Amino acid sequence: MGRMDRRQAGTNLAGLRDHNTALVLRLLRAAAAATATGEGDESGDAAGSGLGTGSSRVQLAAETGLTPQAISKITARLLDEGLIVETGRAESTGGKPRTLLAVRPEAAYTVGVELDRRHSTILLMDLAGQRRRRESLMFGLASGTPERVAAGLAERVQDLVRTAPGGGRVLGVGIGCRGPLDYETGVLHRPAGLPGWDGYPLCDVITGLLDLPTAASPTVLLDKDTNTAALAAPAPGPGNTAYLHLADGLGAGLQLNGAIYRGTRTNAGEFGHQVIQPDGPVCTCGSRGCLEALCLAALAADDPGTAARWLGLGAANLVRLLDIDRILLGGHQIFAAPEVYLSAVAEQIAEHLPDPAWQEVRVSLTPAGADAVAVGAARLALDTALDAPVS
Amino acid sequence: MGRMDRRQAGTNLAGLRDHNTALVLRLLRAAAAATATGEGDESGDAAGSGLGTGSSRVQLAAETGLTPQAISKITARLLDEGLIVETGRAESTGGKPRTLLAVRPEAAYTVGVELDRRHSTILLMDLAGQRRRRESLMFGLASGTPERVAAGLAERVQDLVRTAPGGGRVLGVGIGCRGPLDYETGVLHRPAGLPGWDGYPLCDVITGLLDLPTAASPTVLLDKDTNTAALAAPAPGPGNTAYLHLADGLGAGLQLNGAIYRGTRTNAGEFGHQVIQPDGPVCTCGSRGCLEALCLAALAADDPGTAARWLGLGAANLVRLLDIDRILLGGHQIFAAPEVYLSAVAEQIAEHLPDPAWQEVRVSLTPAGADAVAVGAARLALDTALDAPVS
DNA sequence: GTGAGTTAAGCAACACTGTTGGCAAAGTGC
DNA sequence: GCACTTTGCCAACAGTGTTGCTTAACTCAC
Numbered sequence: 001m002g003r004m005d006r007r008q009a010g011t012n013l014a015g016l017r018d019h020n021t022a023l024v025l026r027l028l029r030a031a032a033a034a035t036a037t038g039e040g041d042e043s044g045d046a047a048g049s050g051l052g053t054g055s056s057r058v059q060l061a062a063e064t065g066l067t068p069q070a071i072s073k074i075t076a077r078l079l080d081e082g083l084i085v086e087t088g089r090a091e092s093t094g095g096k097p098r099t100l101l102a103v104r105p106e107a108a109y110t111v112g113v114e115l116d117r118r119h120s121t122i123l124l125m126d127l128a129g130q131r132r133r134r135e136s137l138m139f140g141l142a143s144g145t146p147e148r149v150a151a152g153l154a155e156r157v158q159d160l161v162r163t164a165p166g167g168g169r170v171l172g173v174g175i176g177c178r179g180p181l182d183y184e185t186g187v188l189h190r191p192a193g194l195p196g197w198d199g200y201p202l203c204d205v206i207t208g209l210l211d212l213p214t215a216a217s218p219t220v221l222l223d224k225d226t227n228t229a230a231l232a233a234p235a236p237g238p239g240n241t242a243y244l245h246l247a248d249g250l251g252a253g254l255q256l257n258g259a260i261y262r263g264t265r266t267n268a269g270e271f272g273h274q275v276i277q278p279d280g281p282v283c284t285c286g287s288r289g290c291l292e293a294l295c296l297a298a299l300a301a302d303d304p305g306t307a308a309r310w311l312g313l314g315a316a317n318l319v320r321l322l323d324i325d326r327i328l329l330g331g332h333q334i335f336a337a338p339e340v341y342l343s344a345v346a347e348q349i350a351e352h353l354p355d356p357a358w359q360e361v362r363v364s365l366t367p368a369g370a371d372a373v374a375v376g377a378a379r380l381a382l383d384t385a386l387d388a389p390v391s
Numbered sequence: 392m393g394r395m396d397r398r399q400a401g402t403n404l405a406g407l408r409d410h411n412t413a414l415v416l417r418l419l420r421a422a423a424a425a426t427a428t429g430e431g432d433e434s435g436d437a438a439g440s441g442l443g444t445g446s447s448r449v450q451l452a453a454e455t456g457l458t459p460q461a462i463s464k465i466t467a468r469l470l471d472e473g474l475i476v477e478t479g480r481a482e483s484t485g486g487k488p489r490t491l492l493a494v495r496p497e498a499a500y501t502v503g504v505e506l507d508r509r510h511s512t513i514l515l516m517d518l519a520g521q522r523r524r525r526e527s528l529m530f531g532l533a534s535g536t537p538e539r540v541a542a543g544l545a546e547r548v549q550d551l552v553r554t555a556p557g558g559g560r561v562l563g564v565g566i567g568c569r570g571p572l573d574y575e576t577g578v579l580h581r582p583a584g585l586p587g588w589d590g591y592p593l594c595d596v597i598t599g600l601l602d603l604p605t606a607a608s609p610t611v612l613l614d615k616d617t618n619t620a621a622l623a624a625p626a627p628g629p630g631n632t633a634y635l636h637l638a639d640g641l642g643a644g645l646q647l648n649g650a651i652y653r654g655t656r657t658n659a660g661e662f663g664h665q666v667i668q669p670d671g672p673v674c675t676c677g678s679r680g681c682l683e684a685l686c687l688a689a690l691a692a693d694d695p696g697t698a699a700r701w702l703g704l705g706a707a708n709l710v711r712l713l714d715i716d717r718i719l720l721g722g723h724q725i726f727a728a729p730e731v732y733l734s735a736v737a738e739q740i741a742e743h744l745p746d747p748a749w750q751e752v753r754v755s756l757t758p759a760g761a762d763a764v765a766v767g768a769a770r771l772a773l774d775t776a777l778d779a780p781v782s
Numbered sequence: 783g784t785g786a787g788t789t790a791a792g793c794a795a796c797a798c799t800g801t802t803g804g805c806a807a808a809g810t811g812c
Numbered sequence: 813g814c815a816c817t818t819t820g821c822c823a824a825c826a827g828t829g830t831t832g833c834t835t836a837a838c839t840c841a842c
Contacts, residue, residue, distance in 0.1 A: 009455065009456045010411045010414055010415075010455035010456050010457035010461070011407060011411060012407075012457070012461075013407070015407075016402060016404070016406075016407050019401075020401045020402060023400075023401055024401075064400065064401035065400050066403070070401070070403075238655075240654055240655050252712075256647070256652060257652070261647060261648070261713070262714070263631055263714020263715070264629075264630055264714050264715070265714055265716075266714070267711075267714040267750060268712065268713050268714040269712070269714075270711040271712055273711045274665075274711060275667065275707070275708060275743065276667060276668075277668065278667070278668065278704065285745050286745065287742075287743050313666055313669065316666070317664075317665040317666060318712075320661040320664045321643075321659065321661060321709075321712075322654055322659050323654020323655050323656055323657070323658040323659040324654070324655070325655040351678075352664075352666065352678050354676050358656070359656055359658060
């Protein structure tokens, strides 16, 4: 979509081209991600004569609704820029065999960052969406002044970028962090309740500190950790996903109609602060009986079963309100006892929906595991940078 | 946006033109709606020499980002088709005065229907979004077999269309109805728990029964009553709105990022069935302590104050989860004691948000009053029909 | 009054998009 | 070996918004 639907904007020929180009690239990236995770799409029958895997031009034409000739022009541009390559041929279907196209993973990279209190994660992702390198950083939001933390982070990003194989461009950096913060401006408010960060323009600062060899200024994006984590699992088609994160707190990332839903002030997803027992225990936020308070109280009493049931009840409320069809679980409390949470959430949903068979909900752990926030942050940067053309 | 972002579709020149044309028309329609409600936009200084109100070409160019010349071409097409007219001139700003353009209200109409149990409402809306005619129908979902109800409804639509002044085209019909139902296919499931309607393809049937004089087949749309009601109040700019409806039940219509959010199975908005007191009274849905059950119990005990506080608590949960900035209230229980609900909702939100000053939420009654469902249904049809070109 | 300056809107030529029609390449199948 | 199918590109084309220039219409200073 790109600039196509930003506000109420008219479009011209350049926008039209960018839209279609981004669309083709997105399809090829999705295919690469699918084959990497071993899912394999309809073109999986290509394992015959050709060596590579990928999508053919005709297939792209069918998927986009564009004419084969338009696809040829678009892919010719992408081949010229080096973003995609011809990887082989598919088996013939009665005529000339299809030439397979695939993304060239080394053509572009993004960096994903999970910026937590005292411990952060940073990783490099290639154009195909694969992790290339990963590091743990022993500092975070609470390790020093914003200036020092930002400088340290920029340095590590710089170092990581230098290791990128193939000399590909670095398109951007995504940073997942606790809220509240402002996604539009890249300004933090009081992440994790730390007042020292209030108003700190992290994105602008990082952009200024980065000195990348690759021409155009990279996209630096800041988003809530739960939002980036929701992006870590590529959506298998249309639908609506909620990522529920239970760690020191309880939050959610909502992927509605294919896009992260952030609300008016990037503050959507405060799933843990829905009051669910008006006379319940006092929460850190001041209210009584927040879902988060109930879960944490149960965990403090070493009773993950009860915490899981509360989480499940909250999930059921969420499904009824938003008609979600896919729930992902993450956060270290979840990973400590995955089965407990998975079954409790599924049970509660089945119990509270009037027609669970009709309104099916898949519940699973986030496939990205403990790195979900950083992986999703890298993917956010990748998606954002590629919706606009790569110049 | 139109077909621009429908699924993963590529676009061509025709799509580009339609996109921009629809955009211009939308801006002119919004201006008409704003002046009609007495708000008046920036071009309100046009009351001087010229007689009419509207937007100028240069203003449209600025708002769309298109060049003035492109706007001239687009408006020339719209003038040709009769959808817009030149209404006068604005005061000069130092040079040639701007020519004002406005939608021609009689150029097109839609019909909006609220289909309830035993009583329905039907109205005619013009291109400017104004109600032209309104009727109460003394039948509804529970009045007979689906076939008879559909036939009766089609007949009334037909009658109403004949009264449309100016010979404008009828672009479509919108029907607001209780869920569950399927917006995509226009099929009802069990509205208001009536099993006889399960699987009835209301949209297709109405489309077949209608014999409109105006060429192309009209759009017939079916949506949840709470969704159409949420559309009844035109959004004043970007933001996220929740319409809360308290009548025989409690539901919500969510307008997120400018569009109705329906969820995977058109079942989003079951706001009343969030469990908020796990040991509370049994709800009609089978769960205990649903918000709806709590509200209805309070109302049964003739205690609207308590019902309002429950509603407010639910609203606060909603704001925290979705970062809503505008809440509209409607439904006959609300209209019975508006002040009670308005103040209680505002209070509860202020009490449960950590920073109510930063996260401002406007709470008001739906301006469309008791006709909100039908008005929004007509607007849904209008918006849908005009996103695609009017041929 | 009168001429200079400013703003709005249209005409014509233009660059560029995806589309269409035709054709060469590269397979299958009888 | 030949007919057929399918892929993919070249060239011409229709039609979009853009650009450069001209005309219309009004304000303002003198």
